[in-house]
Amino acid sequence: MEQDRSRQVALMKLVLLVVVIGGWELGARTGVIPTFWTSSPSLLAINFWESLKANEITYHTWVTMQEALAGLAAGAAVGILLGLVLGVSRVFGPALEPFVIALNSLPRVALAPLIVMFVGIGFASKFLLAFSLVVVPIMLNTYEGIKSVDPQLVNMMRIIHARRDQVFFKVLLPNCVPWIFSALRVAISFAIIGAIVGEFISARAGIGYMIDTASGGFDTTGMIMPLFVLMILAFALDRLFVAASDRLLIWREDAR
């Protein structure tokens, strides 16, 4: 039964993929879909191949991924640390919470011009933008992870005379891990958005730069191809991440 269903799902995925891409290509060939506006799978494939041979797409992807991943790593480290500090401290946490939420509701991409003005158009501005998008949600989730701990577990630790650091490392921190993981998963795409937006504002390399340049020449294929590459990369990263977290969180009630 279960096996049948998962086979059906796999088949369905394949059918969907073939229908969408095939339909698009067919539409483009028969002229129903104007390739000037929406390109076509074969045009994209050719464009990708040439860009690969010229080592362009690889170079620009590398630039963007560096910015995004550096922003993600730094944002995660700082976010987790801040979240833990806020969660553990009975004064700082509640005091800072409204400010952090206000800051978080600020559309951070709107900060991009300001950031570029501060640190210039190089790596730093994209890194900072990615960082700023990632850090707050990770911090809030970590904080929530500490707040959501079952008080009975803390009572149990007090009965066995656990020190504060033991309560932290044996109860509070493990309790945060699923929260941190779910925030990290969302943060991957946030970091990429940050890097791309930074490149739109001004850059000399990166996927955002490629798209921007292509749009100057009304080259839809050149705009869409890097997007696809990015999408596939982000998707692969997400899969990888989910696989890793499933292994780490097997103890969870709903292991997914």
Place this chain on the structure above:
Amino acid sequence: MTAARKGLQVIPGGGEGRQDAVRIRGLGFRLLDRQKRPLPILDNVDLTLKDGEFVSIVGPSGCGKSTLLNFISGLVPVQSGSVEVFGEPPGGKDAAIGYVFQQHALLPWRPVLTNAAIGLEVAGVPREERSRRARDMLRVMGLDGFEDHYPREISGGMRQRVSLARTLVCNPRLILMDEPFGALDAQTKLLIQEMFLSYWEEHRKTVLFVTHDLAEAILLSDRILVMSSRPGRIMAEYEVGIQRPRNLEQVRHLPRFTELHDSIWENLRAEAMKAMQGRA
């Protein structure tokens, strides 16, 4: 230390031979309700537990039984009156107290073995030794073979036994138990009661046991205290007086069992009604 205590025992008329495990005098506790009016929860509770005694508390829901255990364990600071545990204020650094909560309070990210060993781990017992001791205790609880399972992978009865093992392996002098078997189905409950009874009859720790189940209270205890509806105070006290070692099947058929059961229930019924109407 032991010599001194032995010395005390031979002095004729020298007070109690052994130190009391718990001594509570005039314990009161009040909270503020929604309208900020004081709401008395416990009222002038007096209670003495002798060392090695098994005492149960029964009482209507919401009368303050869990609150009382929280005072003895030191989880909640005493508001008025006095609480002493082995002659010390509760919650001291080396108070050897165990507390079996109504919900098992296992760490979900730890397998059974390290859950059972957490008390030893926190106390700094070396890994080898704590693992050996935890394994032994899990075997007593009939849990061998489940050491590597996570709490979500075992049944409710097994979780409660892990929680019991975690408490007993630390060898506490006083064990507080808050409806530990309340959430179990009737058969599982019976088996665990039997197991715990034989463990207790061998080790004779001081136990304060909260339950809603009168039969359970009679089967296990030396003494049963009945609490009134809120504000809770000790309303009646019964010596069980059934010989040990006990056998659960036989105890149920003793005339003394029926007599106690009826008399406690008569006492409790009116209070339970009050508590229920208070809720409605």
